[in-house]
Amino acid sequence: MKNKNLVIAVLGVILALLAAVEGWRLFTAGKQPAETAGNGAERKVLYWTDPMVPGYRSDKPGKSPFMDMDLVPVYEEETAASGAPIVTVRPEIVNSLGVRTYRVERGVHTRELAAQGYLFQDARGMHVLLDIFERGAGWVRTGMSAVVLVPDAPGRRWEGVVESVSSDVDIGARSIKARVLVRNPGEALKPNQFADVVIQGARLDSQKIMVPREALIRTGRRNAVVLGLGGGRFQPVEVEIGEEAGDWIEIRRGVKEGDTVVVSGQFLIDSEASVRASFQRMESKPEESHADHEGKKP
Numbered sequence: 001m002k003n004k005n006l007v008i009a010v011l012g013v014i015l016a017l018l019a020a021v022e023g024w025r026l027f028t029a030g031k032q033p034a035e036t037a038g039n040g041a042e043r044k045v046l047y048w049t050d051p052m053v054p055g056y057r058s059d060k061p062g063k064s065p066f067m068d069m070d071l072v073p074v075y076e077e078e079t080a081a082s083g084a085p086i087v088t089v090r091p092e093i094v095n096s097l098g099v100r101t102y103r104v105e106r107g108v109h110t111r112e113l114a115a116q117g118y119l120f121q122d123a124r125g126m127h128v129l130l131d132i133f134e135r136g137a138g139w140v141r142t143g144m145s146a147v148v149l150v151p152d153a154p155g156r157r158w159e160g161v162v163e164s165v166s167s168d169v170d171i172g173a174r175s176i177k178a179r180v181l182v183r184n185p186g187e188a189l190k191p192n193q194f195a196d197v198v199i200q201g202a203r204l205d206s207q208k209i210m211v212p213r214e215a216l217i218r219t220g221r222r223n224a225v226v227l228g229l230g231g232g233r234f235q236p237v238e239v240e241i242g243e244e245a246g247d248w249i250e251i252r253r254g255v256k257e258g259d260t261v262v263v264s265g266q267f268l269i270d271s272e273a274s275v276r277a278s279f280q281r282m283e284s285k286p287e288e289s290h291a292d293h294e295g296k297k298p
Helices: 002-029 091-097 266-295
Strands: 034-036 042-049 072-075 100-103 110-122 125-132 145-149 158-170 175-182 194-203 209-212 223-230 233-238 240-245 248-253 260-264
Touching: 110 175, 110 240, 125 194, 145 175, 175 194, 209 260, 223 266, 233 266, 260 266
Parallel strands: none
Antiparallel strands: 034 042, 042 072, 100 260, 110 125, 110 194, 125 175, 145 158, 145 194, 158 175, 209 248, 223 233, 223 260, 240 248
């Protein structure tokens, strides 16, 4: 009988300990945790969000109500007033978004411009008449080399040279007219065929910072790229662009050598950062109004 009472007492103590541990876990789950940054300082969590649903906020961690994934914390330093907000994306989301990056470096890039036109023939030989729509085409000059490709002859290439470039923009087509003289051995090319032409210009200054054209976000009001800060953290920055060369574009301000820019998936990240910036402005206005009210004398 004594042994039975001892067993019951021990089980009671164990159950009490388990209940205490579970109660503490539930209590702390509702609190905002503070993580430690690399410099040893605590990182205060302001709220949790679903990176796939811009604008959603939760005051506690847990699963997203929209999909089977954990909510992502947003830290206090990531909403600092200086610069655009930093967006933290979980590794599995980075993979699902197909985020790709490019490490910025200085290098030599050859200008290239692709255009389409049609073939015609006169007493001087075979020509391609082009409409050039691409911005930054002001560098095209007579005498530059060109490569001509014809869809009717896949795999073949013809060499050519820019023979003339119009000085005015066509008002109706909003394009620049150019003409390329094509070497046509064997009379393989025929008049009225469509042709793809790649004009090759001089190399750019090797000291210029160039990034892939696909990394640039153009909105009409701003030019920006998204920087990869490491650890799943990203930040949009506005940039000043310069010359364009084929698939590359010069960045004159906003990006430095060694930075990492996002070349795929950057539009969703930029959208999330814009939403967070809007929330910051909305939250700061009541504080500013309160400060103004306190500063007024009765």
